[in-house]
Amino acid sequence: xxxxxIYHPIFIALLILFSFMLLICLIRAVKGPRVADRLVAxxxxxxxxxxxxxxxxxxxxxxxxxxxCLIYAMxxxxxxxxxxxxxxxxxxxxxxxxxxxxxGNADGRV
Amino acid sequence: MDAxxxxxxxxxxxFILIGVVIFxxxxxxxxxxxxxxxxxxxxxxxxxxxxxxxxxxxxxxxxLNFTTLKMFLIIVFLWFASPVSSHVLSRLEVATxxxxxxxxxxxxxxxxxxxxxxxxxxxxxxKEEGGTxx
Numbered sequence: 001x002x003x004x005x006i007y008h009p010i011f012i013a014l015l016i017l018f019s020f021m022l023l024i025c026l027i028r029a030v031k032g033p034r035v036a037d038r039l040v041a042x043x044x045x046x047x048x049x050x051x052x053x054x055x056x057x058x059x060x061x062x063x064x065x066x067x068x069c070l071i072y073a074m075x076x077x078x079x080x081x082x083x084x085x086x087x088x089x090x091x092x093x094x095x096x097x098x099x100x101x102x103x104g105n106a107d108g109r110v
Numbered sequence: 111m112d113a114x115x116x117x118x119x120x121x122x123x124x125f126i127l128i129g130v131v132i133f134x135x136x137x138x139x140x141x142x143x144x145x146x147x148x149x150x151x152x153x154x155x156x157x158x159x160x161x162x163x164x165x166x167x168x169x170x171x172x173x174l175n176f177t178t179l180k181m182f183l184i185i186v187f188l189w190f191a192s193p194v195s196s197h198v199l200s201r202l203e204v205a206t207x208x209x210x211x212x213x214x215x216x217x218x219x220x221x222x223x224x225x226x227x228x229x230x231x232x233x234x235x236x237k238e239e240g241g242t243x244x
Contacts, residue, residue: 003115006119007119007171010123014126014130017130018133021133021134021137024137024141025137025140028140028141032146034146034203034207035202035206036146036150036199036200036202036203036206037146037149039199039202040140040146040149040150040153040199041140041153043153043157043195043199044136044137044140044153044156044157047156047157047160047161047188048133050161050184051129051161051164051165054164054165054168054181054184055168057177058168058171058172058177063175063176063177063180066177066180066181066184067180069180069181069184070180070183070184070187073184073187073188073191074187074191077191077194077195080195080198080199081194081195081198084198084199084201084202085198087202087206088201088202088205088206091205091206092205
């Protein structure tokens, strides 16, 4: 019973601290001037949320929450990779279209 | 509570404190640097070292059971995943930035970079020798 009184406040304090960190990461994600800035901030938020879920698993004494944390890590990694690949593809397509349009204009003038 | 419990409590608190300090360093770095490729360096530190320290502290709290094993799996997964995601993010930045040369020096290939570096080193050497002579 004594153990509860010591561990419980520690976990609550950690959760409050990490939620403030999450807020600061969110500010970076909103402010970031480029797309890569926002993705870095989202990656950081994923890391902080993983620690929060692990703390919650020990606080509630529910071991299966750590499984959710593992899946969260995989989905966070996958989302960063897929979003950056898709964005590179979109950018190159736009670039290609612009070059094509400029080339067409040049040919038309000649 | 016996002595072993107290030792466990303090060791876990120490590791979690290290992790929190590293997370704060990460946040400071991300707001301090001015460009994404610099910010990424600060952000990647928290992804591997910060979460490792925090989860090792929580592992010490939880004792020997399956929860500990799962937390160790998370750390191992992030060791592999974080460098890959950083690499992909930097490729995204280099591929989509039209004015990259205004942020950092760009070399076409590795050989030009090596030539430039050796030239710079020789230049510094001659400068130092000149300084000692004069």
